[in-house]
Amino acid sequence: MATALPLDLNRLTLAHPLPLDSGKVLEGVELAYETYGTLAADRGNAILIFHALTGDQFVARQHPVTGKPGWWERMVGPGLPIDTDRHFIICANIIGGCMGSTGPASPGPDGQPWGMRFPVITVRDMVRAQVALLDQLGIGTLHAVVGGSMGGMLALSLAANWPGRASRVLAIATTARHSAQNIAFHEVGRQAIMADPDWAGGDYYGGSGKGPEKGLSVARMAAHITYLSEAGLTEKFGRRLQDREAKSFGFDADFQVESYLRYQGISFTNRFDANSYLYITRAMDYFDLAEEHGGRLADAFQHVGDTRFCVISFDTDWLYPTAESRAVVHALNAVAAPVSFVELSAPFGHDSFLLDCPALDRVVKGFVG
Amino acid sequence: MATALPLDLNRLTLAHPLPLDSGKVLEGVELAYETYGTLAADRGNAILIFHALTGDQFVARQHPVTGKPGWWERMVGPGLPIDTDRHFIICANIIGGCMGSTGPASPGPDGQPWGMRFPVITVRDMVRAQVALLDQLGIGTLHAVVGGSMGGMLALSLAANWPGRASRVLAIATTARHSAQNIAFHEVGRQAIMADPDWAGGDYYGGSGKGPEKGLSVARMAAHITYLSEAGLTEKFGRRLQDREAKSFGFDADFQVESYLRYQGISFTNRFDANSYLYITRAMDYFDLAEEHGGRLADAFQHVGDTRFCVISFDTDWLYPTAESRAVVHALNAVAAPVSFVELSAPFGHDSFLLDCPALDRVVKGFVG
Numbered sequence: 029m030a031t032a033l034p035l036d037l038n039r040l041t042l043a044h045p046l047p048l049d050s051g052k053v054l055e056g057v058e059l060a061y062e063t064y065g066t067l068a069a070d071r072g073n074a075i076l077i078f079h080a081l082t083g084d085q086f087v088a089r090q091h092p093v094t095g096k097p098g099w100w101e102r103m104v105g106p107g108l109p110i111d112t113d114r115h116f117i118i119c120a121n122i123i124g125g126c127m128g129s130t131g132p133a134s135p136g137p138d139g140q141p142w143g144m145r146f147p148v149i150t151v152r153d154m155v156r157a158q159v160a161l162l163d164q165l166g167i168g169t170l171h172a173v174v175g176g177s178m179g180g181m182l183a184l185s186l187a188a189n190w191p192g193r194a195s196r197v198l199a200i201a202t203t204a205r206h207s208a209q210n211i212a213f214h215e216v217g218r219q220a221i222m223a224d225p226d227w228a229g230g231d232y233y234g235g236s237g238k239g240p241e242k243g244l245s246v247a248r249m250a251a252h253i254t255y256l257s258e259a260g261l262t263e264k265f266g267r268r269l270q271d272r273e274a275k276s277f278g279f280d281a282d283f284q285v286e287s288y289l290r291y292q293g294i295s296f297t298n299r300f301d302a303n304s305y306l307y308i309t310r311a312m313d314y315f316d317l318a319e320e321h322g323g324r325l326a327d328a329f330q331h332v333g334d335t336r337f338c339v340i341s342f343d344t345d346w347l348y349p350t351a352e353s354r355a356v357v358h359a360l361n362a363v364a365a366p367v368s369f370v371e372l373s374a375p376f377g378h379d380s381f382l383l384d385c386p387a388l389d390r391v392v393k394g395f396v397g
Numbered sequence: 398m399a400t401a402l403p404l405d406l407n408r409l410t411l412a413h414p415l416p417l418d419s420g421k422v423l424e425g426v427e428l429a430y431e432t433y434g435t436l437a438a439d440r441g442n443a444i445l446i447f448h449a450l451t452g453d454q455f456v457a458r459q460h461p462v463t464g465k466p467g468w469w470e471r472m473v474g475p476g477l478p479i480d481t482d483r484h485f486i487i488c489a490n491i492i493g494g495c496m497g498s499t500g501p502a503s504p505g506p507d508g509q510p511w512g513m514r515f516p517v518i519t520v521r522d523m524v525r526a527q528v529a530l531l532d533q534l535g536i537g538t539l540h541a542v543v544g545g546s547m548g549g550m551l552a553l554s555l556a557a558n559w560p561g562r563a564s565r566v567l568a569i570a571t572t573a574r575h576s577a578q579n580i581a582f583h584e585v586g587r588q589a590i591m592a593d594p595d596w597a598g599g600d601y602y603g604g605s606g607k608g609p610e611k612g613l614s615v616a617r618m619a620a621h622i623t624y625l626s627e628a629g630l631t632e633k634f635g636r637r638l639q640d641r642e643a644k645s646f647g648f649d650a651d652f653q654v655e656s657y658l659r660y661q662g663i664s665f666t667n668r669f670d671a672n673s674y675l676y677i678t679r680a681m682d683y684f685d686l687a688e689e690h691g692g693r694l695a696d697a698f699q700h701v702g703d704t705r706f707c708v709i710s711f712d713t714d715w716l717y718p719t720a721e722s723r724a725v726v727h728a729l730n731a732v733a734a735p736v737s738f739v740e741l742s743a744p745f746g747h748d749s750f751l752l753d754c755p756a757l758d759r760v761v762k763g764f765v766g
Binding site: 049050144147148205206207208209211212213215216218219220222223224225242243245246249250253258261262264265266267275277278279281283285286289290293306310313314316319346349 | 418419513516517574575576577578580581582584585587588589591592593594611612614615618619622627630631633634635636644646647648650652654655658659662675679682683685688715718
């Protein structure tokens, strides 16, 4: 991912400079986005989907780099819970990302890639860019905003900071603030990337095109463990050996779980930029919706009016456990916002929101349908 | 740790070659060990303590490399739960380790450091070496064998494979087999080490003396998260900033938890050898006491006779959760072995066995006292 994207992406340049929470300003921000379905004449059927840390705008369309199906094809499409026959779906690559939106791999003011000169951004900055995108697309009030994991943080941030912009807010497997443990795991990933000499202080673009693949791979491996439940890992892999009858008494991937993690790490480096990983994890670690609003989470939601909320957690999610969702629900209750909450039972841990979970489909369909 | 230990360690060479589970044989095995208290005339008051993954023989004595107190000074000493006024305590550095016992940094048959030519060892191999040490010290039946975490695995292995060698077996915060998640975390650590170019395939001894410090540091950081509970991390660090009033909008350690983890990682590299980390984690991942005995855990314990067991878990330990201890207890029940079991409440997660936990002191004192 150290080379420029050889892709014909759907992209738009923001008309105005983008002010950032850091006090800096980004000029000429580009957002790469995909849409699905048709915008109604009254422009009232738009749903904005925010993607997760390593996701992108290819929600329900083949990924142009990996060739794989969209990451939420089971949820978004004709007749599906987020129904493209009825709604107009927008999903944009976040700023800081690496699928066409302005990020550390983009040219900076001097024409050279930003690298680590790219400003540190926040979740609110990511949302601010997409609100500007909506403005330019002529979309006022969204029918709904939807996000899982980091996408859920963006959805909550939009609800809190741009009240009235969405009629419905669906936040799945997410949190209103990153915990010490969340930060700790991200810090391990960042240190793994920065420890790789091929990271070269972030200036690895344009050279051999290699970049810190080993460090990024280790970061992905560590993160991946947090996306799965212990029980899910046991069910999927247990202590089963990989293509062998007995332990090798060596350091090859004897166990299936080792082989799986190595594959997850290596394949990730083919589609993701290490600097983007640094910036996005930093933004997530900085996220604390209560702190942004004086320290009390309910105050973040005091202007949401009659926006309807739906909060969904999974019982096996130990990255953003149900208690984090409850904190959001309690804050919404405190301001008498209409909110429904459900903890779904699913064996897969945090990644349940991406996987086969019919109960999730029903809740999503009921809320946004 | 890439240079030879500049220490005058208490060491013994095994009289016989050590057969390994891999089928290989280690010649001239050295074991570095410390003793505390006095061996009784009838040699009946010996307690063998097995240390954990990154522990060593300096249980209750200042560490000669770090200058820090022994790792279990709160538990082992005159008048303490493991009472050196009454018992003779032995703790040996495990083979594969790096505090004086034969391991990857030791000279191989050609006089050069073993490095990755060192044979892959198992938990049972580590125990076998220490049983040989006991033989040479003239100690037959131990009053007790005690271990926490990996040390608990060694204690269970000794009980299963050398029945009658210890009258009491105390296994704390441990498991009879490494789970998929346990293996996954270790594999991340190993990949972090091996990704470091300074690892150099394990041949980093004798050169600049540097070794894969960055990789080892990342491995330690990832592991360290698993030693603490989410609640403990939140209580200890929360989202508090490190020596600053506001976020820096940069990649320094803004949060205390980041600073803490970085320190844990870096300080670890001053006292631990990366290749030892590879070999010991591999041995732990291979550990499956049931598999060693035909697949049924109870069969591992069928010859334990009237050996008394005590199994202790901690309610906040998510590395080796209580369910793992229960599996051990159920297996012991199945062979009618005398076993007591307690799940202690402690806020610190897996590391509770090393920290201030008065309830643990009482149980240990009651069992081995």
